[in-house]
Amino acid sequence: xxxxxxxxxxxxxxxxxxxxxxxxxxxxxxxxxxxxxxxxxxxxxxxxxxxxxxxxxxxxxxxxxxxxxxxxxxxxxxxxxxxxxxxxxxxxxxxxxxxxxxxxxxxxxxxxxx
Amino acid sequence: xxxxxxxxxxxxxxxxxxxxxxxxxxxxxxxxxxxxxxxxxxxxxxxxxxxxxxxxxxxxxxxxxxxxxxxxxxxxxxxxxxxxxxxxxxxxxxxxxxxxxxxxxxxxxxxxxxx
Numbered sequence: 001x002x003x004x005x006x007x008x009x010x011x012x013x014x015x016x017x018x019x020x021x022x023x024x025x026x027x028x029x030x031x032x033x034x035x036x037x038x039x040x041x042x043x044x045x046x047x048x049x050x051x052x053x054x055x056x057x058x059x060x061x062x063x064x065x066x067x068x069x070x071x072x073x074x075x076x077x078x079x080x081x082x083x084x085x086x087x088x089x090x091x092x093x094x095x096x097x098x099x100x101x102x103x104x105x106x107x108x109x110x111x112x113x114x
Numbered sequence: 115x116x117x118x119x120x121x122x123x124x125x126x127x128x129x130x131x132x133x134x135x136x137x138x139x140x141x142x143x144x145x146x147x148x149x150x151x152x153x154x155x156x157x158x159x160x161x162x163x164x165x166x167x168x169x170x171x172x173x174x175x176x177x178x179x180x181x182x183x184x185x186x187x188x189x190x191x192x193x194x195x196x197x198x199x200x201x202x203x204x205x206x207x208x209x210x211x212x213x214x215x216x217x218x219x220x221x222x223x224x225x226x227x228x229x
Contacts (some may be wrong), residue, residue, distance in 0.1 A: 004157070040123065042204060042219040043158070092156055100146065100165055101208075103217065105157030 002026055004106035006091050012112045013081045018070045021076040021109050023091030031101065032074040033058075034066060037085040037108075043090065049074055081113045116141040116207050127195055128228050135190040135223045137205030147188040148206040148217070149179055158204060164188065175199065188214035200227045 025032065030039045030051045035043040045058030047066040055066050063085060065077045074093075078085060089109045094101040121136040134222060139145060146165050150158040162173025169181040179190045205220040 040221055042118075042221040044219075060202070090130075092157075101162065102160055102163075103158075105159065107155075107157050 002069065004091055004093055006089075006106040006109050008109060009107065010110050013078075014114055015082060017081050018077065018079050019081065020078075021089055021091075021100050021111075022073070023075065024073045025091075025093040025104070026072065027093060027095065027104065028071070029093035029095040029104075030071070033092040033094070033103065034064075034074070034076045035090045035092065036060065037090060038087050046076065046089075058063045068091060079112065081111075085111065086113045087111060116145065116218050118205050118207050118218055118220035120205050120223050120227050122223050123221070124224045124226065124229055126226045129195050129197055131195050132227065133191065133195050135203050135205075135225065137188045137190065137220060139188060139205070139207045140208050141207055143209045146208045147179075148180060148208070149173065149177070149188075149190050150204045150206060150219075151175075151203065152202045152222075154201070161190070161203070174221075175212055195225070195227050197227050197229060199225060201225060 004025045033048045034046040037043050044060045045089045046064050047058050049068040052071045069073045091106040092103040096102045117140050118178045119138045127133045148163045149161040151161045152158045162171050164171045172178045177192050179188055181188050202222045202224045204222050206217050208217045
């Protein structure tokens with residue numbers, strides 16, 4: 001049981017390049033999330049998927065797109081990377097248990113855009 | 115709308131001393147409150163949660179937090195810290211438990227335990 005896995009762990013892009021961050025969970029959770037973490041700003045929600053087949057914008061969606069490929073996988077795409085997108089990206093998943101949705105986080109992807 | 119304020123960005127403390135990490139929240143409805151811990155180069159993991167009931171909540175690794183509705187606070191405490199507690203701690207609030215969980219995180223407090 002690997003939990004939430006993310007690939008790649010590190011990535012360096014040039015401005016204007018595109019890439020897709022991959023996330024998969026093996027806990028059969030319905031809900032999945034993408035966050036970005038920046039120093040002094042905590043975690044901010046980019047997009048979420050409440051269930052397979054649905055996606056919605058979070059707090060900071062501009063410059064990103066997502067795909068909920070199936071129940072296990074939720075990818076985040078940067079179409080034209082900008083230096084402002086330098087950040088650590090976390091994927092999470094959650095399921096209802098005991099009246100509460102506990103979120104389980106992946107190890108993160110550290111992205112630098114030059 | 116909901117928000118979380120963590121009043122200290124960094125807290126240095128000597129090993130075996132007590133520590134309190136402060137958190138204040140605002141929300142227009144009933145809230146669920148959480149503390150997460152992030153060790154270096156890792157993702158976040160849940161330390162403890164308040165959903166309802168007793169206002170004193172115990173979590174993993176000897177941490178506890180007290181929900182104070184009148185002061186809108188949820189401070190995290192540990193009576194005696196260890197070097198291994200060095201990490202960043204995030205307070206978070208959620209006002210929904212239905213369908214999915216929309217969580218608002220604070221900006222984090224870095225706990226540095228000094229030997």
